[in-house]
Amino acid sequence: MNDLLVSAELPVVTWAGDGDLGEGEALLATLDACRLESWGARSIRGFEIFRYAEASSILRSRDFASPFGKLSENSGLTPEDGWIYHHMGSTLANVQGPAHVKLKSIFLEFFGPRAIGRWRSHVRDIVRSRVKTSAKDGTLDLARDVCLVLPAYLFCRLIARPDEDAAFLAHTSDEILTIFDQDPKNRDRIIKAGNRLKTYTENLIAERTLNRGDDLISYLIGKREEGALSHDELVNNVAMLLEASVDNTGNQFALTMHHLLSVPERWQHIKDNPGLIKKAIDESIRITPKVTTINRIATIDTVVNGVSIPAGSWISVSILGAQRDTTGLPEAAHYDLDRVSERPHLVFGGGVYMCLGMLLSLLELEEGIATLAEEFPDLALIAPLEQTFTARNITVQSLKVKI
Ligand code: HEM
Structure with a gap:
């Protein structure tokens, strides 16, 4: 480390945690000010990253690892809590090196570009039927009744279970995902939900072992039989896929619909030009990314822009701050359906951990x-949209509409 410049060159901020960054507009103002001053800062928890170029390069670099394995510990769980403590550590999101590459290639066969097309008609079917069955007196909560539940209904189709399981799966996933708050007060609900999900998953695997189909579980059982997956890897990763697929997609869907409906001319423009839907999603993801921070841990002593970062440092990459960086993307915080941008989003992470x-x-x-x-x-x-907008994520509570 002697030949490296010291990290004191970065400004120091006094935040003790995400809450101190404020919420909503106050949070955005803080991030704008920090980004203007420097690409990063030192804080009590480690390093904070605000600009796009550095954020993108850190997310892709092998010098920084995903800290998913730390979530259990930071939520007060211990090895004595059994499956729930260990399952995060042994899933795709957390295993490292060749084991990670091997596991990811197995899942990519099911979630790759050619394989996913068959779910298009299912999404349409779920959205249509959710709107029709939820509307009362011509109104509904588009977030609660449609956007937030779509992924759980789709997950039921992925695993060939009836729609009736969707409420259980969505609730269980939400409970377990409080692990991302890294707050020991959530410990008991995480353990209870984890036990429920483990039993559900093991029963499903046992049933499907005897009665195969072309669903995700049958596909993974086939991989277990080929020796590519152990039984524990199968159970843990099915649970992880549920947790990973439900919350983020539902919220990003609701946020995108809010961007469109909050400006009636914009909604009209999309209806007249459905070819712009992809652009509408892009704009929503950049300005209001569901995941507003992604963490990394430095795996070795390393250097970013001449600043030394010691092994073990905790890095908080502000996706919200970086995606609003105007370097190379003027008015990045402005929603513009005519925008031409080649700058990839960071909300899906990067490098080997890419979503x-x-x-x-x-x-x-x-x-x-x-x-x-x-x-x-x-x-x-x-x-008005009801949401919680923090330095960790954006969560939609309600989006009331008439149809
Ligand atoms: C808008 C929706 C989504 C967002 C914003 C999102 C975001 C993310 C982020 C930030 C990561 C961590 C990346 C990193 O550390 O660099 C991640 C990883 C992951 N996501 Fe997603 N995700 C979404 C949807 C999904 C869905 C639908 C699935 C289910 C198939 C999924 C499965 C995963 C998995 C398995 C990983 C771990 C990948 C690895 O470590 O190799 N995600 N996602």
Whole structure:
């Protein structure tokens, strides 16, 4: 480390945690000010990254690893808590090196570009039927009744289970995902939900072992029989796929619909030009990314822009801050359906950890929006969006509409 410049060159901020960054507009103002001053800062928890170029390069670099394995510990779980403590550590999101590459290639066969097309008609079917069955007196909560539940209904189709399981799966996933708050007060609910999900998954694997289909579980059982997956890897990763697929996609869908419906001319423009739906999703993801921070841990002593970062340092990459960086993308915080941008999003992470479900989630958003635009063209907001907008993520509570 002697020949490296010291990290004191970065400004120091006094945040003790995400909460101290503020919420909503205050958070955005803080991030804008920090980004203007420097690409990064030192804080009590480690290093904070604000600009696009450095954020993108750190997410892709092998000098920094995903800290998913730390989530259990930081949520107060211990090895004595059994499966739930260990399952995060042995899933695709956390195993490292060749084991990670091997596992990812198995899942990519199911979630790759050629394989996911067959789910398009299912998304349309779910969105249509959710709107029709939820609407009362011509109104519904588009977030709660449609966007947030779509991924759990789709997951039921992926694993060939009836729609009736969707509420259980969505609730269980939400409970386990409180692990990302890294708050020991969530420990008990995480353990209970983890036990429920483990039993559900093991029963499903046992049943499907005797009765195969062309679903995700049957596909993975086949991989276990080929020796590519152990039984534990099978159980843990099915649970992880549920957790990973439900919350992020549902919220990003709701956020995109809010961008469209909050400006009626914009919604009209999309209905007249459905070819712009992909652009509408892009704009929503950049300005309001569901995941607003991605963490990394430095695996070795390393250097970024001449600043030394010691092994073991905790890095908080602000996706919200970086995606609004105007370097090379003027007015990056402005929603513009005519924008031409080659700058990839960071919300799906990067490098070897790049989100496995990116294409599936984009497919869900595209088909979901297309179905709403074609079949429910009179959709209009009747109340302001209810959301929690923090340095860790954006969570939608409600998006009330008339149809
Ligand atoms: C808008 C929707 C989604 C967002 C914003 C999102 C975001 C992310 C992020 C930030 C990561 C961590 C990347 C990193 O550390 O560099 C990740 C990883 C992952 N996501 Fe997603 N995700 C979404 C949808 C999905 C879906 C639908 C699935 C289900 C198939 C999924 C499965 C995964 C998996 C398995 C990983 C771990 C990948 C690895 O470590 O190799 N995600 N996602």
